[in-house]
Amino acid sequence: SQTIHQWPATLVQPVGSPLSLECTVEGTSNPNLYWYRQAAGRGLQLLFYSIGIDQISSEVPQNLSASRPQDRQFILSSKKLLLSDSGFYLCAWSGSGGYNEKLFFGSGTQLSVL
Amino acid sequence: KQEVTQIPAALSVPEGENLVLNCSFTDSAIYNLQWFRQDPGKGLTSLLLIQSSQREQTSGRLNASLDKSSGRSTLYIAASQPGDSATYLCAVPTTSGTYKYIFGTGTRLKVLA
Numbered sequence: 001s002q003t004i005h006q007w008p009a010t011l012v013q014p015v016g017s018p019l020s021l022e023c024t025v026e027g028t029s030n031p032n033l034y035w036y037r038q039a040a041g042r043g044l045q046l047l048f049y050s051i052g053i054d055q056i057s058s059e060v061p062q063n064l065s066a067s068r069p070q071d072r073q074f075i076l077s078s079k080k081l082l083l084s085d086s087g088f089y090l091c092a093w094s095g096s097g098g099y100n101e102k103l104f105f106g107s108g109t110q111l112s113v114l
Numbered sequence: 115k116q117e118v119t120q121i122p123a124a125l126s127v128p129e130g131e132n133l134v135l136n137c138s139f140t141d142s143a144i145y146n147l148q149w150f151r152q153d154p155g156k157g158l159t160s161l162l163l164i165q166s167s168q169r170e171q172t173s174g175r176l177n178a179s180l181d182k183s184s185g186r187s188t189l190y191i192a193a194s195q196p197g198d199s200a201t202y203l204c205a206v207p208t209t210s211g212t213y214k215y216i217f218g219t220g221t222r223l224k225v226l227a
Contacts, residue, residue: 006157032213043219044203051213059214090157099145099207100165103215105157
């Protein structure tokens, strides 16, 4: 069966520090991968999505970046965090079989930038 | 541009009631619609995926219906329990060939014991 791992669960970082959040998927190959951010009391904002290695699309201009060093690994990074980067970050995956694939989420990372 | 709306934003019901959660979308050319559950501080759990060619899907006490022509989906929860308390979100994929999903802002459900 497929599983998705996301870590860390909680992170407190000072403004201006770097960030690295990691997500891995097991039990499938060539998944579509996503990073979402959920601000308190607001909906999910799609940050990045990837349909394959070296195929990453950014949805929102910001100081965040994403990389996919391996087929089932997706990393969200920042060189210098801003206060506005605080939020709940969620990694997700779906199969590459088309539009009728379910979307599965990791357990999330609560990031507080102070 | 597809927009997804969920009303009401919050709902409280006594245990045992049957209830309906609503999801509206502006572009009826959707491939499917998914319903998710999110517990506080947790990730989203997929509940049901209803394809555009289907009118409803059932899983246990949950039943999701889809009316593409009117741009609406409903999630019916039978005999609600306190354990059903969570935020329920719906999402549709865009039709632009990019496999992106657009989410509603959710309905926060509280089932009172």
